Amino acid sequence: MKILAVCCLTLLLMPTVGFSQISLAEPLLQQIPSQVEQQLQQRTSQLQQVAQQQLAQQQLVKQLAEKATLADPLTALPQVLAIVDQQGQSLWTVVEVEQGFRAVEREWLLLLTESEWQGLVQRWPELVRYQQAKSELTALGMLLVKLKVPAELDSSLQLSQQFDATLASYAGRNHIYQPQAAVNTDASAALVTSEALATSAELVKSTELVNSAAMCTLPVRLGMVDTAVALDHPALVQQSQRLKIVQQNFLPQTLNQTYGHGTAVAGLLAAQHADIKPLLPQLTLYSASAFYPANQYQQSATLAHILQGLNWLVSQQVKVINMSLTGPDNPVLAAVIAQLVKTDVILVAAAGNGGPVAAPLYPAAYQDVLAVTALDKWQQLYRWANQGEYIDYAAFGVQVPTLSANGTVAVQSGTSMAAPVLSAAVACLRAAEPTLSLAQIRQRLTAQARDLGEPGHDSQFGNGLIAAPLKQH
Structure with a gap:
């Protein structure tokens, strides 16, 4: 009875709605379905545009791969x-x-x-x-x-x-060790056709910047073992207080040098170009040239030349070294890396492009080396990236606009392109706090990494995505 009385009282107290008010509400109610339908159509159109863009980029990447290479290197x-x-x-x-x-x-x-x-x-x-x-x-x-x-x-x-x-x-x-980029262009060795370059230019226009901010704006010193860098590239003009490149060749003087891969890595780090945002706008780069042209499409380096390059970088007081290269486990390489760790040098290495079931590649798989894998702009793993417990971090490295040795801009993919992103982050941490140890740098990186895949560390993404800008502590 009490419940019934309360209900009746509530009905009596409710404000009365006149017929005129109901009449005014009817047009508003009629507009709701049409507004919802319009929003759904707009959203559907947006999704279709995104899908078309993804399909177009995939087709362009396929065309570039077909035109730039005749066979798997x-x-x-x-x-x-x-x-x-x-x-x-x-x-x-x-x-x-x-x-x-x-x-x-x-x-x-x-x-x-x-x-x-x-x-x-x-x-x-x-x-x-x-x-x-x-x-x-x-x-x-x-x-x-x-x-x-x-x-x-x-x-x-x-x-x-x-x-x-x-x-x-x-x-x-x-x-022998190899760089880890899917397509390497090198004008000096006539590595690409005009069709491939045109396709690459078209892809650059349709590719959004994934590394869209500087990692930090501090003056940074960084070393790399790679091919030579094309110092005459217009986007690598050296300027005091912005960019300085110190380069040393460790190949026989009578052997042709190759420039494609190293120029691409340097481009990600320091290029001044409308299509590229440099990771390190104030950089002194020490480049150890150790790679020779194995054929039209592939560069290689002997372990002996790599070790000589590492020794030179240490002599230049470089404390962070990028190694966008992979190869087999080797006791001599392992011993040198152990010595580098003792001298407080941090190495960042590409995880490898062998595929998800490939065996670990080195130097990335050594415990004291930071191994980085590659993601596309949708944070999906590069399909040819190695996987394993040795993966430490992930970074953008798929369809990345960077420099080509022929003076233009091209698109590259591979764990080689992700490695300089992590190297830039480590170099920024070291520039801010030079006494940070490898363990402390791991802690700093993991604290700001974006966890992907399974919670915590996993064999695909490691501890997560490292992207610019670096959070300063």
């Missing part, structure tokens, strides 16, 4: 490849070795001290006969000895049997 290289200089003289021969990787034929590297080398020579005098070169890595406090062994000793097992495990513990093949 890895499969295009023969099992035995002679590297010749400008006069046609053979410098070394590259062959396939264990696990499908490549190395200089019968060449082995020893990383040790002078006293250790003399001890080995006293024990096995024949090593002097195999010695091809010896160089001091002064900044690293090490000696690098290059041996060329007979064919019957050209394996770890055979070396161990001949010289026991003592020598084998110092030795690693003179492996």
Whole structure:
């Protein structure tokens, strides 16, 4: 009864609505469905435009890949490849070795001290006969000895049997390492056709900037081991207080240099161009040129030349080094990286473009190296990116506008293009606080990374996306 009384009282107290008020409301009620339908149509049209744009970009990327390359670069290289200089003289021969990787034929590297080398020579005098070169890595406090062994000793097992495990513990093949970008353009080697360049230019116009802000505006020092950088590119004009590039070549003087990949990496870091936002607008870049043209479409570097480049970068007091390259695990490379960590140098490396089921690639897979994978602008993983527990972070690196060695702008994809983004972030942290350790930098990066995929660290995105601008603490 109480409930009924309350309801009746409520009805009595409600304001009366006149017929005229109801008549006025009817047109408003009639407008609602049409307004909702109009909004739905607008939203549908927007979604269709986005879908068409994505499809157009995918088609352009496919066209660029078809026109810029005749075959997959890895499969295009023969099992035995002679590297010749400008006069046609053979410098070394590259062959396939264990696990499908490549190395200089019968060449082995020893990383040790002078006293250790003399001890080995006293024990096995024949090593002097195999010695091809010896160089001091002064900044690293090490000696690098290059041996060329007979064919019957050209394996770890055979070396161990001949010289026991003592020598084998110092030795690693003179492996070959490759950059990790899908398309590398290099005018000096005539790598692209005019059709490919036109397609690339069209793609640049339709591509939105993914790295649309500077990582920081602090004066930054950064090193890289890569191909040479085309210093005459109009977007890399060196200016005091903005950009300075110090470049050193570690290849034989008679061997042609290659410029495509290094110019693309430098472009992401420092280019002044309408289609590119530089990650580091105040940069001193130290470029160690270690890559030679393996064929029309591929660049390669021997481990010996990479190590010489790293030694030079350390001698220049560089504390952050970008390595947009990958290859096999190698005990000599591992030892150098361990030494770099002791000297407070931080290395950032491309995770690799081997695909989701590929084995880990190095140096990215070493524990003390920051490994970075590539994402597109929709934060989707690059389809050829390596995956694994060694992935530390992700960065934009798919369909990225950057510089081409022929003086233009082109679009590149790959973990090579993501690595300089993370390198820029690390360099900014070091510029703000030079005493930060690797562990502290990991903490800072992880704290501001955008978690993607499974919560926390995962094998696809690592600790998440690092994008500009860097949050200052």
